[in-house]
Amino acid sequence: MGARARQQGGSAIQATSTGGHPSLHTVKPLGRTLFNRVFAAIYALSILALLFYHAKTLFYSPALVSFSVTLALLISDLVLAFFWKTSAFCGVRARRSDWFPQHIIYESMKVKVERVLERGEVDDENITSGQEREAFNKWADSFTRQDHPAVIQVLLDASKDRDIAGYSMPNLIYVSREKNKASPHHFKAGALNALLRVSSNMTNAPIILTLDCDFCSNDPQTLLRAMCYLCDPAIRSTLAYVQFPQIYRGINKNDIYCGEFKRLFVINTMGMDGVEGPNYVGTGCFFHRRSFFGSPSSLISPEIPELSPDHVVDKPIQSQSVLALAHQVADCNYENQTDWGSKIGFRYGSLVEDYYTGFRLQCEGWKSILCNPERPAFFGHVPINLADALNQQKRWSIGLLEVAFSKHSPATFGVRSKGILMGLGYAQLAFWAIWSIPITTYAFLPQLALLNQVSIFPKVSESWFFLYAFLFLGAYGQDCLDFVLAGGSVQRWWNDQRFWHIRGVTCYLFGSIEFFLKFLGISASGFTVTSKAVDAEQSKRYEQGIFEFGVHSPMFVTLTMAAIINLISFSQGLGEVFRGNDLEGLFMQMFISGFAVVNCWPIYEAIALRNDNGKMPIKTTIMATLLAGALYMAASFIFKPLGISNGGFAVTNEVVDDEQGKRYDQGNFEF
Template sequence: MTNAPIILTLDCDMYSNDPQTPHRMLCYFHDSEIRSKLGYIQFPQRFHGLNKNDIYACELKRLFICNPVGMDGFAGPNHVGTGCFFSRRVFFGGPSSFVTPEIPGLSPAHMVDKPIHAQSVLALAHHVADCMYENETNWGSKLGFRYGSLVEDYYTGYRLQCEGWKSVFCHPKRPAFLGDVPITLIDVLSQNKRWSVGLLEVAFSKYSPVTFGARAMGLVMGLCYAHTGFWPIWSIPITIYGFLPQLALLNGVSIFPKVSDTWFFVYAFLFIGAYVQDCLDYIFTQGTFQRWWSDQRMWLIRGVTSYLFGLIEFVSKCLGIATHGFNVTSKVVDDEQGKRYDQGTFEFGVHSPMFVSLAAASIINLIAFIRGIIGVFRGWNLEGLFVQMFISGFVVLNCWPVYEAMVLRSDKGRMPTKTTMVSIFVAWALYAVASLMLKL
């Protein structure tokens, strides 16, 4: 609630790290060539306290740096919820519209032109502070910050750009703002699950980026927002690749082309090409190979945990089935947890259904990889099973922190015994079902 012509949004755990930030921002807002349509200026979200290899991939370079740089060449970056300066004008309609203020007492510029201590202004402030003030108005749907999604930042920036507003990505060498990161895996995955549900709420609404967005902003910008909005759908192919080839391998069934087959080279080219490009993109944004490895590992982990459970929760909500309420990401630092995080050790510690799916995938891939090696020595056709063994081995390599937490560790951050036992049962059940289906 402010009468300022420019509004800064920040998360409660972030602070200013550069006194030159307002000056940089004002340079854009006073540029006569762009100011008429400039809605907001987005600074990248940066963090302090990251451990050496950023084991939970909290930097999110693609979301906060790579993608905004590309979008900046079109209509501008999306809003990421913090480190953003808004022109007050954007909350009252498009650049060319002149909307009559829905709150009495505002000037045509949507600001109060009386002293801040005036009784009428104080009365208006009390009116706006009332949680019912937006009833039967366009606030939250067509004006102001947009409601109706757990990712109100993504939704608000997206709708503002659909109205014709442009944005600017300002990325100085010195971070403008710094914030905290979650230091436990359950907090990271819970945060990502909440984002997944919110993104799907927008992606499958009447304002979907592939329909409404593409018409309002153009195909390219529509696809940019769709790329983020449909993130959780990645859970489907990742989960399939995390279980199906391995279950087939356990039963000695080949489902991929042989090494001598021409199609094998297509698979190899797509895999190697995608990973090399992904690695180069990450390193070219001042990343390191170790942090890239953490990033791609967490992408796989999110695929069988937060993305998958977020997709399930969204479908459940659409079917009218009760789901968990909103949860705030904990960033409280426990001394022991903080020490393990600084050492690069994954923090489990609590039982969670998301850990069950992760541990079950780890167990099935490990057993499938060992079974494949034994099978080769017993005369199995390695040429036909090579791709499945490679996928299993790649997952095993990524899941080393999970095996370590289940077997080798004794600290409070290890995988709970209950989770391990449930995961073993789930892995056995999946194997039994797969074996039965193959026999049929």
């Protein structure tokens, strides 16, 4: 995927915007844009040839099993073609832009928090000011995380508080919205809307930064960089937000869990930036407050004037009327019979409120910009064990599918609203979880066919073999090139593609299943927050690049099944080679199995070679082995009784004579 990158440069290059105002940023095409376009055209023709081959084979399949195998491969390749196409569309307009522009306190706070956690309550010795006492007086023993009133406390008042040099301190206000088990709280989107309303009433600043609790600032120039776009007269009237990439600290050298999400947060995001702007990724984003209240040309007025983006705050933030209204708009039932969550504010309807909100804003006519400086603007933390990483991405998969199959689906509503480029760019993310179809198919079907000596791909001597080889090498080559040009290493790219395969048979698969169960009204597991807490031994293994299993999970069962099936099929194929059998028709299946075995090495290591607490649980291994055996027997039952030969892709259980072969070559049916 091509990109429009914003990188910190040396000298500033100014341009003149419309209206005679000096532009605060410039854009220019990236050098690899032409290559992306030429390669995309060639690759698209190759995909069409592959689909023609599948269709022809499907049409002439003489047996049900060969028809079913071909159909499964066709569906898988159609999904792969869809994702490649949506990625390629984002690369046709790649461009680059440039802009012009307390440790002691922390340790004290840390000790205080640890003591409170040990005792289970906040006692008098931990309360050091009247403001703190006022805040804690509102809490009672009966309050829980899901049932408590609104708490709004002014910690710093810009009109009164000064630093040691005498300069005014910024306003700092603690907000905890009211929660009640009888009222839906809409998770993070609901919390952000409560903050949006409270801040509208108390300060109503025109620029808003959203930042997750596990992120921190890394560059004091970040605000100035964002303002170069937000204040540019050429674009500010339609600019909704400036998105900074999610960058993480604490990732081990080779990023074994693909924690930096370079394709999701950098490569694909920069590609969308070259069209009409990147998607909102939930953190590190500066918004124009106005963008939450209707399209650029049509303001949607909120239910009370104090919440309007044009409202001028003319009262002290600690005045009784301001605080009373702040508590009112933080009430758990305030949004009833209002446009909040549907037409105003952050949008409800998906677990991935960030993606959905950014998508809806762009469909309303707003644009966005990616700012990608060399020095990361913010640093975050990622899960460093496999179970947490997969659970996080399973939640994302469910939320994205909620958007994909809604009335606002990017494939339909998005294409109509924003055109095919942006529509398909968002669709690629929305249908993220259906990667599970081709990945799971290619993780099991060729291997089970190989175990039964059934060839389902062209022979090495056939011309169609070279089409498969080009599609594989072309896709992997471009992916590696994009990854390295985006600042990654080859080793990290290898781990990235490995984890893509892992996700396909785990979180993508289970996320899809859970979504469709939910769609059918069948109860599934609820929302879980990803843990970032780790113990010392787990952290040590992560730094050494060792996969962390440790606990039983259904997702580990399917992953281990795939590892076992691939190892056995590859071993059997090698055995046939050593016995001197001609396996020309099975070469591609052996290659796929061998490629999977190399990628599955950490799993084999966790099953057989490790004794630490992060090894694969015995329960998982036993369950996966039994299920893999059952799958093999089922495949044998399907393949072997039919007597399918391994002579080529179009398999048959009949002995073919010369006349019959001649009629087949002429395209005539044989009855």
